[in-house]
Amino acid sequence: MGRKLLLDKAHIPGIRYYDTYRGNGGYAAAEKALKGMTPDQVLDEVKKSGLRGRGGAGFPTGMKWSFIAKPEGVPRYLVCNADESEPGTFKDRYLMEFIPHILIEGLIISSYTLGANTCYIYIRGEYAWIPEILEEAIADAKKNGWLGKNIQGSGFDLEIYVQRGAGAYICGEETALIESLEGKRGNPRIKPPFPAVKGLWQSPTVVNNVETLAAVVPILNIGGEEYAKIGIGKSTGTKLISACGNINKPGVYEIEMNISVEEFIYSEEYCGGIPNGKRLKACIPGGSSVPILPANLLFKTAKGDTRMMTYESLSDGGFATGTMMGSGGFIVLDEDQCVVKNTLTFARFYRHESCGQCSPCREGTGWMEKVLKNIETGKGKMSDIDLLWDIQRKIEGNTICPLGDAAAWPVAAAIRHFRDEFEWHITHPEEAQVRNFGLAHY
Ligand code: NAD
Numbered sequence: 001m002g003r004k005l006l007l008d009k010a011h012i013p014g015i016r017y018y019d020t021y022r023g024n025g026g027y028a029a030a031e032k033a034l035k036g037m038t039p040d041q042v043l044d045e046v047k048k049s050g051l052r053g054r055g056g057a058g059f060p061t062g063m064k065w066s067f068i069a070k071p072e073g074v075p076r077y078l079v080c081n082a083d084e085s086e087p088g089t090f091k092d093r094y095l096m097e098f099i100p101h102i103l104i105e106g107l108i109i110s111s112y113t114l115g116a117n118t119c120y121i122y123i124r125g126e127y128a129w130i131p132e133i134l135e136e137a138i139a140d141a142k143k144n145g146w147l148g149k150n151i152q153g154s155g156f157d158l159e160i161y162v163q164r165g166a167g168a169y170i171c172g173e174e175t176a177l178i179e180s181l182e183g184k185r186g187n188p189r190i191k192p193p194f195p196a197v198k199g200l201w202q203s204p205t206v207v208n209n210v211e212t213l214a215a216v217v218p219i220l221n222i223g224g225e226e227y228a229k230i231g232i233g234k235s236t237g238t239k240l241i242s243a244c245g246n247i248n249k250p251g252v253y254e255i256e257m258n259i260s261v262e263e264f265i266y267s268e269e270y271c272g273g274i275p276n277g278k279r280l281k282a283c284i285p286g287g288s289s290v291p292i293l294p295a296n297l298l299f300k301t302a303k304g305d306t307r308m309m310t311y312e313s314l315s316d317g318g319f320a321t322g323t324m325m326g327s328g329g330f331i332v333l334d335e336d337q338c339v340v341k342n343t344l345t346f347a348r349f350y351r352h353e354s355c356g357q358c359s360p361c362r363e364g365t366g367w368m369e370k371v372l373k374n375i376e377t378g379k380g381k382m383s384d385i386d387l388l389w390d391i392q393r394k395i396e397g398n399t400i401c402p403l404g405d406a407a408a409w410p411v412a413a414a415i416r417h418f419r420d421e422f423e424w425h426i427t428h429p430e431e432a433q434v435r436n437f438g439l440a441h442y
């Protein structure tokens with residue numbers, strides 16, 4: 001049984017409420033930080049832990065925090081990115097819905113470390129029932145002296161506000177989120193300057209994902225060095241994975257980053273295997289933005305090593321034979337799934353969510369959707385496959401924000417690994433409407 005640091009108390013009835021959370025050791029980490037540590041000492045623990053951003057990019061959290069500019073007389077902000085919109089990803093929702101106080105506690109410690117007296121939780125519009133849960137948790141934390149002025153006599157002041165998004169995927173991109181918080185259209189900004197230097201209202205701002213900020217609580221409880229002992233190499237600690245698709249036990253799992261992909265899919269502790277005796281066809285392990293990997297590349301890396309659930313192992317081999325950890329939105333496809341259709345579904349999503357600021361993304365996402373639709377509906381030509389390849393290449397790396405790459409990578413990976421399935425759709429247009437290609441390329 002893997003160690004649980006975020007979900008260890010999830011089974012306790014009423015853990016959603018302050019008294020139960022506090023009665024089970026909650027707010028001990030905040031107490032430790034505010035009463036006995038300087039902000040630099042907390043930062044040091046976070047650095048020692050090796051914690052990396054859990055939203056998808058995996059950027060070292062301690063390093064990001066140390067980048068925050070500290071000009072005299074200018075406020076600093078902490079923004080919690082709860083705009084979890086990546087298809088296949090629903091781990092932050094679980095934390096906020098069932099253990100909201102671990103997030104609030106993490107926000108208090110992180111704000112204290114950064115010297116931020118105001119913190120915003122920006123939450124996706126579709127999570128319509130969760131702001132109330134968070135607001136209740138914030139009110140209870142305040143009633144018990146964990147928010148407001150002079151928290152627990154530490155001299156530190158903090159207010160946390162919940163801001164509801166309106167349902168745009170792009171507002172999960174940190175600079176679009178900041179624009180939206182400022183009351184403007186959620187258009188990403190060009191970086192640099194990074195938010196750590198010029199963020200919300202041009203002030204130094206750290207934007208971190210929900211899970212990242214919650215993870216600060218166990219880091220302080222057990223110590224950064226102890227946290228870093230879990231996992232492999234630079235993939236330290238535990239990671240929440242939201243598992244979905246063709247598996248027996250979809251849900252949110254906390255894993256130590258030292259188990260294999262095969263164990264995650266087949267063990268009873270996690271996904272419990274593929275239903276109805278079907279065979280595994282492919283997997284998208286990090287949310288829709290990361291490359292799809294066929295089953296024959298999923299369990300072993302190109303070097304022949306066991307593929308592990310770590311940032312490094314999942315991306316081993318680059319995009320030729322690897323993929324990415326991303327946000328931990330783990331999507332499993334069995335032999336009945338059509339890769340062309342799956343790719344079209346993602347392409348439609350990205351075309352719809354593109355903010356339209358840059359032409360490679362605005363035009364390219366629409367173009368990829370049209371070409372994919374032609375192939376999927378039996379109207380494609382062989383040259384369309386090369387056309388698709390060409391379009392995605394012209395998007396990648398040529399846009400303001402990562403949405404362009406996120407739209408391009410799934411198309412590139414689908415062609416790279418399943419080109420024969422695309423060709424079969426084109427050579428068998430009528431058959432492709434009534435049956436799937438299956439596993440014929442293995
Ligand atoms: P990024 O690599 O551009 O940045 C990572 C973080 O590090 C940012 O906060 C950035 O400001 C900071 N940073 C990087 N270099 C810096 C520097 N020199 N100085 C100061 N700060 C610096 O990636 P990103 O745009 O934050 O995230 C992209 C990822 O988000 C994608 O890979 C995708 O997996 C993921 N994603 C997640 C969801 C979700 O719902 N969880 C949705 C869409 C995308």
Ligand code: SF4
Pocket residue numbers: 170187188353354355356357358359361362399400401402403404
């Ligand atoms: Fe907007 Fe797409 Fe450009 Fe991002 S890449 S700024 S979503 S047009």
